[in-house]
Amino acid sequence: MAADADFSAGRDNPKTRVPLKLEEVLMAAAMAAMALITAANVVTRYLTDISIGFTEEYSVVLMVVVALLGTAVATAAGRHIRIGYFIELLPARGQRNAEAVAMVLTILCFGLLVVFGTRLAWDEYRFEVLSNGLGHPNWWYTGWLPVLSAFVVARAAGRLIRVLRGEHG
Amino acid sequence: MIGTILFAGFVAMLFGGVPIGVALGLAGAFCIWLADQSIMAMPTNVYAGIAKYPLIAIPMFVLVGSVFDRTGVALRLVRFATALVGAGRGALASVSVLVAMVIGGISGSGPATSAAVGQVVTRGMVKDGYPRPFIASTVAAAAATDILIPPSIAFIVYAVLVPGVSVPAIFMAGMFPGILAGCSIIVAVLIISWIKDFGGKNPDREALSIWRTFKEAIWGLMAPVVILGGMRAGLFTPTEAAVMAVFYGLFVGFVIYRTLTIRDVYEMLVEAAELSGIILSVIALASVFAWSTSTLGIVQPVADWIVGLGFGEYGTIALLMVVLVLIGMFLDGVSTFLILLPVLLPIARFYNWDLTWFGVILTMKIAIGQFTPPMAVNLMVSCRIAGVSMESTIPWVVWMILAMFLSLAAVVVFPEIALWLPRAMGAL
Numbered sequence: 131m132a133a134d135a136d137f138s139a140g141r142d143n144p145k146t147r148v149p150l151k152l153e154e155v156l157m158a159a160a161m162a163a164m165a166l167i168t169a170a171n172v173v174t175r176y177l178t179d180i181s182i183g184f185t186e187e188y189s190v191v192l193m194v195v196v197a198l199l200g201t202a203v204a205t206a207a208g209r210h211i212r213i214g215y216f217i218e219l220l221p222a223r224g225q226r227n228a229e230a231v232a233m234v235l236t237i238l239c240f241g242l243l244v245v246f247g248t249r250l251a252w253d254e255y256r257f258e259v260l261s262n263g264l265g266h267p268n269w270w271y272t273g274w275l276p277v278l279s280a281f282v283v284a285r286a287a288g289r290l291i292r293v294l295r296g297e298h299g
Numbered sequence: 300m301i302g303t304i305l306f307a308g309f310v311a312m313l314f315g316g317v318p319i320g321v322a323l324g325l326a327g328a329f330c331i332w333l334a335d336q337s338i339m340a341m342p343t344n345v346y347a348g349i350a351k352y353p354l355i356a357i358p359m360f361v362l363v364g365s366v367f368d369r370t371g372v373a374l375r376l377v378r379f380a381t382a383l384v385g386a387g388r389g390a391l392a393s394v395s396v397l398v399a400m401v402i403g404g405i406s407g408s409g410p411a412t413s414a415a416v417g418q419v420v421t422r423g424m425v426k427d428g429y430p431r432p433f434i435a436s437t438v439a440a441a442a443a444t445d446i447l448i449p450p451s452i453a454f455i456v457y458a459v460l461v462p463g464v465s466v467p468a469i470f471m472a473g474m475f476p477g478i479l480a481g482c483s484i485i486v487a488v489l490i491i492s493w494i495k496d497f498g499g500k501n502p503d504r505e506a507l508s509i510w511r512t513f514k515e516a517i518w519g520l521m522a523p524v525v526i527l528g529g530m531r532a533g534l535f536t537p538t539e540a541a542v543m544a545v546f547y548g549l550f551v552g553f554v555i556y557r558t559l560t561i562r563d564v565y566e567m568l569v570e571a572a573e574l575s576g577i578i579l580s581v582i583a584l585a586s587v588f589a590w591s592t593s594t595l596g597i598v599q600p601v602a603d604w605i606v607g608l609g610f611g612e613y614g615t616i617a618l619l620m621v622v623l624v625l626i627g628m629f630l631d632g633v634s635t636f637l638i639l640l641p642v643l644l645p646i647a648r649f650y651n652w653d654l655t656w657f658g659v660i661l662t663m664k665i666a667i668g669q670f671t672p673p674m675a676v677n678l679m680v681s682c683r684i685a686g687v688s689m690e691s692t693i694p695w696v697v698w699m700i701l702a703m704f705l706s707l708a709a710v711v712v713f714p715e716i717a718l719w720l721p722r723a724m725g726a727l
Contacts, residue, residue, distance in 0.1 A: 197579035200579070210320065215629070217316035243345060
């Protein structure tokens with residue numbers, strides 16, 4: 131399979147102990163909020179004198195939230211963009227090992243983001259860094275990075291266990 | 300040395316089936332560590348890589364695609380186009396290309412269009428006397444015009460990454476090359492159909508009234524107008540245009556076609572959020588990779604080396620063409636841009652190429668890769684829907700690849716095909 135996100139075969143989620151619904155509800159809400167904020171921007175610009183351009187800052191953080199929650203769900207279900215062509219040439223056992231390695235690397239990658247993302251947010255808290263637009267403490271925003279990266283780590287760990295047990299996905 | 304490790308590690312992970320974002324992020328982090336830079340560059344770049352306002356257009360256009368996918372617009376467009384062109388040889392095949400182009404004006408992703416059009420036209424085309432591999436080839440090639448015809452997620456990423464290129468400008472620049480590519484595929488499809496006598500064989504086809512099908516299809520046909528018109532008139536930013544299209548699509552789905560339920564709305568939000576997450580995570584982690592390649596000074600020598608090969612302007616474009624089509628067979632457009640742009644941009648600057656035009660021709664090359672067997676993503680989707688193997692499409696799809704190459708060559712030789720519209724609209 132070539133690399134691109136493709137949902138045309140349906141989105142079948144694997145059975146997980148913590149239902150993926152958790153992330154799904156949150157990311158649907160964040161997505162809807164992003165759309166509504168942008169729509170509100172247009173309405174207020176054309177119908178009133180009030181500018182709510184400052185909401186950009188909220189939209190951006192909502193997008194970061196959507197990005198990481200979506201990453202968590204896609205990790206659990208194995209729907210990330212990747213080159214599957216060479217892996218699929220391997221026998222079943224080799225495919226399983228490759229998938230396990232991929233999950234270990236995913237845990238490593240997002241684990242780094244948890245650890246050093248926490249330090250980033252902590253530094254911003256200590257040095258009282260303020261956001262450019264609204265002057266809020268910046269760690270309110272960057273803090274989502276380690277928190278939601280932990281979701282991705284957990285989902286990758288869950289998939290790793292399922293793969294090692296020989297369950298499908 | 301570090302550069303070699305970076306690319307070797309990255310390529311090994313890539314071919315080993317590791318998610319592309321993870322491969323980019325880890326290769327980048329590893330090099331930051333080897334070069335004794337602060338690892339804090341990793342979280343900083345990941346956050347800064349996606350916390351950019353223009354990128355919000357991506358989740359919003361993904362949402363537009365999900366909304367219209369469920370409204371049943373594709374089916375109504377096919378009925379209208381069929382009523383219009385009748386049922387001669389090659390007629391239905393041209394219809395599917397035209398419909399894929401219109402859907403391309405609504406959604407920004409090739410595989411999604413390939414699926415939407417494939418599901419609607421495959422049965423009718425089989426009854427009408429087209430062989431299934433031919434159908435799969437036609438749909439896949441037509442869907443590849445999608446990343447050229449605005450809105451296009453690949454273009455948004457390009458505009459965000461390349462200073463001096465705006466989203467509206469490159470959207471408009473993609474318009475005529477996209478239409479040209481679509482028309483060239485229609486010509487190829489028609490010639491094959493005439494020679495091989497495909498189509499017009501369905502004995503019990505319903506007579507469709509042009510007017511009645513038009514009344515249904517106009518709502519779908521208006522969607523690209525809402526998106527592009529609002530943006531061109533300067534009423535909306537690209538992101539806002541996408542949100543307007545979302546509400547327009549919901550209106551059509553709930554009020555006009557009555558095909559949507561509240562449950563659908565939830566599901567399209569989830570689907571769009573996950574798809575956005577998949578795309579945005581690659582963008583975020585690629586910024587770590589890009590940061591380490593530029594900080595370690597790996598990029599410039601590679602660019603210098605390519606320029607130093609002395610192929611000249613057209614020779615270099617031809618070289619890039621081969622490389623990009625090859626890569627396009629493995630990777631999607633967004634990832635290709637993220638990985639290669641740091642090397643490609645210095646080359647473009649050396650030759651003084653217009654960066655908007657350069658973005659269009661790069662995207663055309665990637666589009667060709669998306670339906671070139673054996674790994675093409677659009678073709679994979681359309682083959683699954685048509686129930687054929689990818690190998691079986693080769694005798695047909697090569698002609699469509701050739702057709703699209705010719706339109707690419709036209710845009711290379713006459714840059715005005717791309718640049719006239721944004722210039723006329725004052726976006727350049």
